[in-house]
Amino acid sequence: MTRAWLAAATAVVWFCGTNLPLLAQGASWESYCAPCGVNPGCSTCGPTGADAGAAYGYGAGCAGDSAYSGGSCYGSDAAACGVAYPSCAAPAPPSAVWSFSLGALYLQRDHGNNYAFSYDDPNEDLQYLNQRDADFSGGMGFETRLARYDACTKHGLELVYWQLLPTDEEAMVLGSSLAGNLSAILNYDQLDYSGATADNFTNNAFAHRLRREMDVYNVEANHGIVLTDACGSGATVASLVGFRLFRFDERLQFASDPNDSMFTYETDELYYDIDTQNLLVGCQLGGSVNRPMTGCFSLTAVAKAGVFGNFCESSSRISGAAGTATINNGPNNGASWMVSNDKVDVAMMAEMALGFAYQPTRRWRLTADYRVIGVSGVALPTNQIYHDLRGINDVALLQTNGHVILHGAYLGMERCF
Known part of the structure; x- marks a missing residue:
């Protein structure tokens, strides 16, 4: 299914990129190719x-x-x-002005929900290895943008791509640091692994480890119309409508080792792996404002939001070097603990950015902004965990009730030609 939807997404991007190159975020195209201090908003055509x-x-x-x-x-x-x-x-x-920009992104993610994997046996109130212990402190990325603005028709088109570089975080707790024994909260005694019940590998353990990974990709194709001219010192206001593809993947792994703290995928180590993928495809509406200030500076603002279809997938597995764990009782007795599922659901996404631009020459511009991106209706790893490990039928019901908030800074350069 993933390959099919990626092919469909590629076709949408090709269509948008061919017919709707994207509107430059917060840009005032009429300010390009003019000297500092001169407001060319009075000249619609160059x-x-x-x-x-x-x-x-x-x-x-x-x-x-x-x-x-x-x-x-x-x-x-x-x-x-x-x-x-x-x-x-x-x-x-020529009335049409092209611009190309390239810049660096630094985005942080909000705290995930509280979910602990370990406790100090026999006092379950003393819980450890919360998924927030492996929170994503921040990730670097890049953004590139190609835009075209026709000053006579006041229409602009843009194509945008940005992504965060793959990010991973890790946390570990040692049994030697607790007053009692380091044990897993989930009931691993309901599973068999390597000739014994799985709790022999998770309870009274030497070490528990939690690892999280995240990938984020974004593609947009927007069309904009300038609604007001920036004659004098007024602001340039533009509307925006377009297509957007947003990919958000997260992986989580809980690992237990009863003998040491070196996780090398030996037979005495047990792993609980959860992989979620979200591909949001849909339309968005919004607008941008560019307010010239003194000299070469201007303030910028952008807001956009939309409703998307979320083509999501998830896979979960409890296993190790000795193979996949199996359920040892109940209606799913003997079933391997490995689940894959997918569905299409509705998600919402909104983005806001506030920044400024500095134009030192007629063809170059420096831009910076602080942006916030919010997504709801996505599948996240901890939402796929069912409290009773015998209930793989419940794990098969993909949950898309998660939300993600990304926020951070962008710094880039634009050139018109």
Whole structure:
């Protein structure tokens, strides 16, 4: 199923990338290719004055406005904003501006739900190895963006891709650090493993270890329309509509070793592995604001949200080097403890970002923002754990009641051409 949905997602991305390149986040395309201190929002179709020659390669120092006022686009906008365009032998500069940006991301994830795996036998109130002990402190990533804005039609298109580099965290507790014995909270005595009940490998253990891994990928294809011109010192406001694909994968592993703290996948070690995958595909609506400030600075804001289909999968297994554990009683007696499932559900996603931009030259711009991304309706590993390990039929019911919040900073560079 995963390959089929990835193929479908690739087709959607190809369609969006071909027909709807994405709207640059928080960008004011009318500010590109103009000198600092000049607000070219008064010119809907390109840079003003002699800078048209400097930015686009035409001859500078031309006089008059005959070459630029012949069409309604250039003439009416020039008159409305009091802009005099020079006369040149070359045609008017192109109204469409392309930009490309590349930058670094640093995102943190909110705390997951409280879920402990170990306790100090015989006092179960003393619980250890909570999944928050292996929280994701923060992950590095990158973002790239290709955008096109037509100043005459005031329509913009963009294609965005960002991802976080694979992140993993680990926590461990030793039996020697407890007053009693280190034991597992789940009832491993209901399972058999390597010729004995599985609690022989999890209770009165030397060490328990918890490991978590996370992967995040994002693709967007958006179309935007500039609603207001930034004449003078006003703000440029644009609407946004588009497609989005968001991939969120998380893996969790609880491991127990009764003899030492070196987890080397020996036969005396038992592992509980849970792997969840979420592929969100859907549409989003939103908008952006760019507010010019003094000099080369401007403030930016972006908000977007949508409803998505979540094509999710999950797999769970309790096993080790000696094979997969089996249930030793009840209606599922003799069944191997290995479950895989998938379903399609509804998820919601929203994103907000506040930042600023600094434009040192006519073609280069530095951007920075702080963003928050919230997702609900996703499958997370701890939501797939059933309290009675005999109930693999309950584990087979994929739970998508989890939520994820990512927040952090972005710093990048843009160039128009």
